[in-house]
Amino acid sequence: MILRFLPGLALTIAFAACTPTNGDVAERSENIPTALPVMNTFGAHNTPRPSRSNTAIAADFLDLTFQMESGRVIDRMSRFEGPITVAVTPGAPAHLIADLDGLIARLRSEAGIDISRVSGGAGGSASIIVETLPRARMQRVVPQAACFVVPRVASWSEFRRSRAGRTLDWTTLNSREHVAVFIPSDVAPQEVRDCLHEEIAQALGPLNDLYRLPDSVFNDDNFHAVLTGFDMLILRTYYDDALQSGMTRAEVASRLPAILARLNPRGGRGSELSRSHTPREWIAAIETALGPGTTDIERIAAANQAVQFAQRSGWSDSRLAFSYFALGRLTLSREVETSIAAFQSASAIFDRVAPGGIQSAHIDMQLAAFALAAGRSEESLRLTARAMPIATQAQNASLLSTLLMIRAEAMDNLGRASEARAVRLDSLAWGRYGFGSDRVGTRLSEVAALSPRR
Structure with missing residues (x-):
């Protein structure tokens, strides 16, 4: 989770x-x-490219991908293989659909991910299921959470039944097939949108947050509300054809320089940031x-x-x-x-x-x-x-x-x-x-x- x-x-x-x-x-x-x-409401998002060097971005990618926020190590990379679909269960606020469609359009154009929204009737067959529920109901089960994402379930009721075992343990995944995102239905439109950006990004890719990143939603400081140019580059790298589910950190590290040189050619002259452990x-x-x-x-x-x-x-x-x-x-x-x-x-x-x-x-x-x-x-x-x-x-x-x-x-x-x-x-x-x-x-x-x- x-x-x-x-x-x-x-x-x-x-x-x-x-x-x-x-x-x-x-x-x-x-x-x-x-x-x-x-x-x-906001229109199309003009996303600046990251200014850091590809060497720094590669180190960030590895730390984001092969570790949980708790510090637990992830042995092997997991992602969706093949086209990705997103479904929203009935009852979601109307503004959620508009913001989700905008996010999906950005993921397709900026991150190069084959992702699309399907009707809510698709239910559990979708790769990512977005379900909304009142905040009080959600926080009776997960206190202090604004929203969250879990693997291997397709509904709130299934999530509650699965909490006792290892079903929800991201570190046990070989690849991703079904993920559920839970978002409160009774909060401001911006908070719903922010949850969509962060939770769907983590449903797709990295599972860690790093406080050292000044230009990313993958940071618990919550400064960034929507996916940045850095985030889109990370996700584009995550779904590059040179990578696949099941790869180890060493295997991914060996391929990152060539991937980033191709995806971010200006990164060879970028700036450096501290990469020390927090x-x-x-x-x-x-x-x-x-x-x-x-x-x-x-x-x-x-x-x-x-x-x-x-x-x-x-x-x-x-x-x-x-x-x-x-x-x-x-x-x-x-x-x-x-x-x-x-x-x-x-x-x-x-x-x-x-x-x-x-x-x-x-x-x-x-x-x-x-x-x-x-x-x-x-x-x-x-x-x-x-x-x-x-x-x-x-x-x-x-x-x-x-x-x-x-x-x-x-x-x-x-x-x-x-x-x-x-x-x-x-x-x-x-x-x-x-x-x-x-x-x-x-x-x-x-x-x-x-x-x-x-």
Whole structure:
């Protein structure tokens, strides 16, 4: 079983921490229209190619393919052999089908995979079955999972019957024939889409996540919402004719240089990143910092431990940056100067290892919120303007919506009321996709509460 955990707290902590606690947030709804605009959605995705060297990508491929997230070794590669079909069981939200069709089109064109959607009536005969169910029902069985993928079953009931044995053990597969993806039906459209991208990618290919990757959904930091150019190259390599199910790590490693030279000819001149192992001690600290069941003080302590561990290990990559990012989020309401300094440290590293990446847009959003709360509206506009194209490129509607909400408040503060109204409407249109129609008004009120004029 491969889990996508509940989304990180990149957006929720910031505004819960900055929002006043005197109970008046719900009253600040004068800027919320009585009727929400039509929901915005993203069009075709323009995917930049990875900039790293093929040598680095080969090492990433091997670590993603021959190890589980738990650290267990996978002895032999497994994949689907032959055409792949995807079926959705009845009852799924309508927007899921549209996003799934977009994903399948990208997998065909960018990863070269022979994959297609068949009608839900195909049921258990499909290679990949996508089933939706209420989040509460799903989490009664698998707590903390936002969504997940399992092998050798075709339905939720079959999954529940098979949990006791080794049926669901990915390391026992010789090849893949049937895989089930379980996604909550009652969450925001963006979360459904994010689950489709990550879980279908892992149903098809690598089963591991690596925190060192700054440009991939195969990373538990959850920065990337949709499959990246790196991810598509990994999947294209996974289904290259030179590879097949049953190969060992050594056999795959011997063929990767020729495969990548053919698929990614510019990779011979790409950049390098650290490929050092990520110890469980650091991962445990991050999971404590961002997971449930601990106090704020314990989480901040865990984030500090992650920073210190990364520094002692000599890391200067995205893992150190993510440690600072976690610390910045968790200290928002308690130690503002510490929070700002942590975000700035994270930003400096991300600007080096992932220039113009989605990580920088998340940090700019946090700093723009600080600037808005401090009455520095022009700075808030500058930061949001820098982050919005990145959020759009990454197809992150919740981040884009929040940036637009911050801009609307900053414009109101500067006396630009008509512009603010137009931007606010746009934020709600994106927010319906990013947060869900029933939650976007709450987000707008939370952002409005940051403004000093309120």
